[in-house]
Amino acid sequence: MSDIQALWAYMQEDMKADAIGNELRSSPIRQKLEKTRDFIMQQKTEYDQMEEQVAVHADRKDAITDALKRAQEQLAALAERFEQNPPENQEETAKMIAEADKCRRTLMSYEQELRHIQKLSNEMTRKATSIRADTAKARKEFDLMKEEYNAESESKKKLWAQARKNADAKAQGIPEALMAAYNSVKKHITPPMARLQAGQCAGCNTSQPSAALRKIDAGEELVECETCGRILIKGE
Ligand SMILES: [Zn+2]
Known part of the structure; x- marks a missing residue:
């Protein structure tokens, strides 16, 4: 995982x-x-x-x-x-x-x-x-x-x-920096994470720029939605 x-x-x-x-x-x-x-x-x-x-x-x-x-x-x-x-x-x-x-x-x-x-x-x-x-x-x-x-x-x-x-x-086992980012996003919006579905943030339904999509595809850990600030995770 x-x-x-x-x-x-x-x-x-x-x-x-x-x-x-x-x-x-x-x-x-x-x-x-x-x-x-x-x-x-x-x-x-x-x-x-x-x-x-x-x-x-x-x-x-x-x-x-x-x-x-x-x-x-x-x-x-x-x-x-x-x-x-x-x-x-x-x-x-x-x-x-x-x-x-x-x-x-x-x-x-x-x-x-x-x-x-x-x-x-x-x-x-x-x-x-x-x-x-x-x-x-x-x-x-x-x-x-x-x-x-x-x-x-x-x-x-x-x-x-x-x-x-x-x-x-x-x-347990989640890197501190990632947890800190999660907690900081959570102060502004909750739930603080959203799936990326069909190029859109499932939290606010905004299409994400291709740069963000590429980052997520490349497996980069911390990509935030440019509109709502949620941490994005690849859709299932
Ligand atoms: Zn969003």
Whole structure:
């Protein structure tokens, strides 16, 4: 058997092993597993961001509560001043009223902001609860699917390992350079070899130039299709 024929025989086993490997990767359970894992991770990111927001809100709430207290004290002081030193003329009265109004407006805006923060906090608490529930449910599903996938993939992994072994056995004795060429072509196109039939590459059905045909006839080992790049082997 020539090296190129040995490489062709190797390719048959290599393709079988790859097919099993692809099946393993594209298993519907595996894809669902990956989707569920992504979902769990995304929920975690959302939850972490929310926790940061909750901390920011708590700080802001503390600050407003303090400011609110100060505004209340200011208003109380103003009332006390009004009782003890009632304004003596219209101008002073107007000034005091304006001051009290300003104080009340400040109070109102703080109270409004507090209510707003409280509303946001409530929404977040609700959302956090639902995220925790969703995540717990997804984790449970993930674990179940993982078991199912492990059982399914275990037998397939064995098949795959056996197919790889078969391919490795066929690789024995093939010159390294030829194997390297095969692997390099395989990165671009698969299967990486094609028969030459009626002067055409059976991989892409392109007629090959006579120079390439002559090389193959002369038994040259490494002739690649000029169009698809596959390694050509004489047709049977
Ligand atoms: Zn081709």
